[in-house]
Amino acid sequence: MSSTPKEYSSFETAGIPIYGRCAVGYEALLDAFRANFLERGEIGATLCLYRDGQNVVDLWGGWKDASRSAEWEADTLCSVYSISKSMLALCVHILADRGEIDLDAPVEKYWPQFGKAGKGDVRIHHVLSHYCGVIFNDAARPGDIYDWAKMIHAIEEQAPAWPPASKGAYNSVNFGYIQGELIRRVSGRPAPKFLDEEVCKPIGAEFHFGSEVLEIERIAEMIDNPGNAQYLRASSSDTNIGRAWNAMPVPRNATMVNEGHRRALYPSGGGFTTARSMARVYAMLANGGELDGVRILSREAVQRLQTQQWEEDADGMMGVHIRMSMGFMKNNPPGTPMGPNPEAFGHTGSNGALVFADPDRRTAFAATNNYLSSGTGVGDRTRALVAAIF
Numbered sequence: 001m002s003s004t005p006k007e008y009s010s011f012e013t014a015g016i017p018i019y020g021r022c023a024v025g026y027e028a029l030l031d032a033f034r035a036n037f038l039e040r041g042e043i044g045a046t047l048c049l050y051r052d053g054q055n056v057v058d059l060w061g062g063w064k065d066a067s068r069s070a071e072w073e074a075d076t077l078c079s080v081y082s083i084s085k086s087m088l089a090l091c092v093h094i095l096a097d098r099g100e101i102d103l104d105a106p107v108e109k110y111w112p113q114f115g116k117a118g119k120g121d122v123r124i125h126h127v128l129s130h131y132c133g134v135i136f137n138d139a140a141r142p143g144d145i146y147d148w149a150k151m152i153h154a155i156e157e158q159a160p161a162w163p164p165a166s167k168g169a170y171n172s173v174n175f176g177y178i179q180g181e182l183i184r185r186v187s188g189r190p191a192p193k194f195l196d197e198e199v200c201k202p203i204g205a206e207f208h209f210g211s212e213v214l215e216i217e218r219i220a221e222m223i224d225n226p227g228n229a230q231y232l233r234a235s236s237s238d239t240n241i242g243r244a245w246n247a248m249p250v251p252r253n254a255t256m257v258n259e260g261h262r263r264a265l266y267p268s269g270g271g272f273t274t275a276r277s278m279a280r281v282y283a284m285l286a287n288g289g290e291l292d293g294v295r296i297l298s299r300e301a302v303q304r305l306q307t308q309q310w311e312e313d314a315d316g317m318m319g320v321h322i323r324m325s326m327g328f329m330k331n332n333p334p335g336t337p338m339g340p341n342p343e344a345f346g347h348t349g350s351n352g353a354l355v356f357a358d359p360d361r362r363t364a365f366a367a368t369n370n371y372l373s374s375g376t377g378v379g380d381r382t383r384a385l386v387a388a389i390f
Contacts, residue, residue, distance in 0.1 A: 018061030032388035045369035048279035081349030084271030089327025133160035140247035146264035169316030176267030278366035335377025
């Protein structure tokens with residue numbers, strides 16, 4: 001296979017605007033991308049594939065809005081929801097790699113107030129691995145996710161649902177605040193600034209949170225899908241995810257991403273980026289912590305962050321099968337498909353967004369879209385793209 005993509009071209013299909021480039025030998029991925037629009041209801045989307053540190057497929061197409069009046073552009077930003085969590089986990093690993101934070105230390109070593117309400121035994125690696133039990137924020141109120149101080153206070157007051165390392169539970173809301181507060185306290189910089197200065201700028205990527213986004217018009221409109229299982233579960237306070245989403249605004253659907261998320265710092269799911277940028281970050285991880293001569297992490301740190309910490313047939317948040325490493329999801333089809341290598345790792349977003357690295361194949365892939373996926377996991381559109389890669 002050639003590793004040099006063609007120059008950017010138009011691949012317009014049945015009146016659907018599609019642009020980008022595709023190296024010879026990867027045409028199946030272009031075909032799957034087209035089929036998503038023609039057969040699976042895609043509205044606007046983008047994907048990027050790296051092999052051996054080279055960008056071999058880079059595609060975008062469709063429309064930024066539900067009315068299909070504005071074409072998706074090369075630099076259109078899209079919400080990637082919980083993929084944001086992996087970016088903050090990466091920042092914590094950078095601090096650990098530099099010796100500035102001890103992953104085995106209690107969180108309260110760096111954040112004394114966190115140790116309240118029986119959380120003194122919670123370690124940094126527990127919260128990184130979604131293994132800490134601090135999954136609820138009962139003192140918060142709807143809309144508090146947009147107020148950093150209120151969320152930090154709610155987490156400080158929260159008792160763990162169970163002892164750390166006794167049950168794995170995807171930490172849907174609190175994860176970003178805990179990592180973000182640790183980053184702020186240890187580095188002296190807000191998490192978005194740390195991420196930008198220590199990861200994105202050095203390798204030529206971009207990842208924005210709320211008020212950090214200077215060009216709101218670049219952001220695609222998120223379009224609700226009534227069949228999205230995560231939002232259906234979260235709409236009920238009788239579920240663990242519904243309780244964990246106590247601080248979320250109402251209604252709990254894609255419309256909230258078009259309002260508060262664009263302005264406020266919501267670190268667990270409020271990130272905006274491009275597939276190209278996500279793929280570059282994960283290409284760095286797939287290459288052992290270095291890309292284009294810029295080293296972000298040591299090889300030892302990359303090995304540590306991808307090592308599985310737990311596996312549950314029914315995790316304590318979503319009640320689904322999850323394999324989790326230290327801040328990253330492990331390959332787990334069909335919900336989290338990352339190709340044939342069970343050791344591939346990455347993260348999903350509730351719109352069907354996916355990013356992953358396969359170090360054994362030196363492969364990194366990212367995809368996102370503005371029409372939420374149906375059912376559980378990443379949905380049929382993203383699964384079709386992953387299948388086409390391999």
